[in-house]
Amino acid sequence: MSYIDLRSDTVTRPTADMRRAMYQAEVGDDVYGEDRLVNELQDRVARMMGKEAGIFVPSGTMSNQLAIRSQTQPGDEVICEYNSHIFNYEGGGPALLSGVQLHPLIGEYGILTADQIAQVMRPTDHHYAQTKLITLENTHNRAGGVVYPLPVIEDIAAIADSQNVKMHLDGARLMNSVIASGLDPRVIGDQFHSVSLCLSKGLGAPVGSVLVGDAECVDQAHRFRKMFGGGMRQVGILAAAGLYALDHHVERLAEDHQRAKTLAKTCQELGYLENDIAWTQTNIVLLTFPNGNTAEMEEKFKQAGLLVSVVNDHRIRLVTHLDFHEDQLRQSVKILKRVLG
Numbered sequence: 129m130s131y132i133d134l135r136s137d138t139v140t141r142p143t144a145d146m147r148r149a150m151y152q153a154e155v156g157d158d159v160y161g162e163d164r165l166v167n168e169l170q171d172r173v174a175r176m177m178g179k180e181a182g183i184f185v186p187s188g189t190m191s192n193q194l195a196i197r198s199q200t201q202p203g204d205e206v207i208c209e210y211n212s213h214i215f216n217y218e219g220g221g222p223a224l225l226s227g228v229q230l231h232p233l234i235g236e237y238g239i240l241t242a243d244q245i246a247q248v249m250r251p252t253d254h255h256y257a258q259t260k261l262i263t264l265e266n267t268h269n270r271a272g273g274v275v276y277p278l279p280v281i282e283d284i285a286a287i288a289d290s291q292n293v294k295m296h297l298d299g300a301r302l303m304n305s306v307i308a309s310g311l312d313p314r315v316i317g318d319q320f321h322s323v324s325l326c327l328s329k330g331l332g333a334p335v336g337s338v339l340v341g342d343a344e345c346v347d348q349a350h351r352f353r354k355m356f357g358g359g360m361r362q363v364g365i366l367a368a369a370g371l372y373a374l375d376h377h378v379e380r381l382a383e384d385h386q387r388a389k390t391l392a393k394t395c396q397e398l399g400y401l402e403n404d405i406a407w408t409q410t411n412i413v414l415l416t417f418p419n420g421n422t423a424e425m426e427e428k429f430k431q432a433g434l435l436v437s438v439v440n441d442h443r444i445r446l447v448t449h450l451d452f453h454e455d456q457l458r459q460s461v462k463i464l465k466r467v468l469g
Contacts, residue, residue: 131430132456132463135437137301137330137384137411137449146332146372153368157361158184159354165364169371173325173338176374177317181346182338184367185358188213188300191324191337193221193356195296196261198341198348199322202227205257207245210234211270213298214263225356229257237407238271240264242283249291262288265298266305266316270439272403273388273412275305278316285319295319300326300337304410307381321345330381330411331373332450336366377450384411384448387457391446394461398468402443413446414439425467432463 133139142150156162170182185191192214196206206222208215210232214222222228233244250256262284266276288295297320299305306313317323322341327333339349353359360366392408395401395415401408402416417425420441429436429444437445446460 129433131433131435132460133435134446134452135435137447138328140332140450142334142369143332146369149368149372150365153364155362155364158363159359159361163362163364163367165367165371169367170338172374174340176313177323177340178314179317179340180343182340183346183349183353185337185339185353186335188324188326188337189218189221190356190358191339192218192298193225194339194349194352195322195324196222196228197226197352198345199294200226200228200260203257204228204260205231205250206261206263207231207233207248207259208263209238209240209265211238212263212265213269213300237274238265238268239274239276239280240284241280242287245284246287259293261294261296263296263298267301267410269412272407272414273301273304273410274407275308275409278311281319294321296321297323299323300329301410303378304330304381308385308410327370327373330384330449331377333369333373336370387448387452388413390457391460394464398464400468411448415444417442417444428467432467434460434463
């Protein structure tokens with residue numbers, strides 16, 4: 129049986145043209161800094177975000193962890209949102225790899241405010257772990273792909289700057305935010321000391337993220353990438369996919385957003401949409417099941433031909449992506465109505 133797969137935007141496969149670019153890629157040894165396409169990808173993302181340098185890494189988790197390790201010392205504190213990827217889905221990495229403690233705050237739809245953060249910044253006192261880094265996630269996965277409003281980011285950055293605290297952006301789906309908001313990526317990047325961009329979420333590359341920041345931060349990240357086992361060799365094959373994705377798969381994210389809205393509207397009509405439809409801003413749709421029967425519902429969807437992601441006992445996630453087309457959208461609406469109706 130063939131399935132429509134809405135579990136994640138990471139399930140996509142390289143297009144024929146992306147595969148061609150990968151096949152034809154010129155390669156060199158990246159550990160020696162000699163892979164031209166890796167260097168081009170790193171420089172391009174850095175320029176796009178208004179930063180001095182970049183480093184290509186295997187995953188978004190490694191990118192975030194390198195940002196934390198490069199900008200903190202053991203015993204420091206990192207502020208994050210309670211439902212953020214860094215706090216929930218990175219295996220306790222900050223504690224193990226950086227020796228820092230996380231201070232999670234609950235945001236409204238994943239969005240923290242400057243006032244919230246100002247209230248928990250640690251005073252300069254030897255009794256306390258010192259606040260050294262604030263991490264934000266844009267778009268916010270567990271909030272349903274919500275876009276962080278720029279004025280809120282600016283207010284938080286002002287608080288951080290006043291306290292000499294650095295800012296890191298987990299921009300796993302940053303390009304979704306850019307397309308939804310219409311902002312230049314650099315306008316967002318200017319508010320942060322480091323930014324992580326994932327190439328395999330939404331953009332359709334098979335693997336890889338790029339961490340960008342100032343030259344010192346990225347130099348430190350290179351050292352820790354080696355320590356964490358993330359040094360790669362003839363990886364221009366993957367960098368070629370990332371460059372192709374940036375050239376061809378950014379603007380089309382608007383199609384994913386529109387299809388997600390259609391799914392959200394259907395779920396709203398059926399009484400299962402978790403958030404107000406206004407919060408379905410990009411490519412993620414959250415369904416709520418008050419009876420806690422998501423495992424049962426996952427199986428019903430699968431039997432009907434639709435693969436979904438169970439977040440917990442009460443929540444199911446649908447994610448639109450490059451390989452999800454109009455005919456599949458029509459079929460998915462029918463399946464939602466049949467299973468939920």
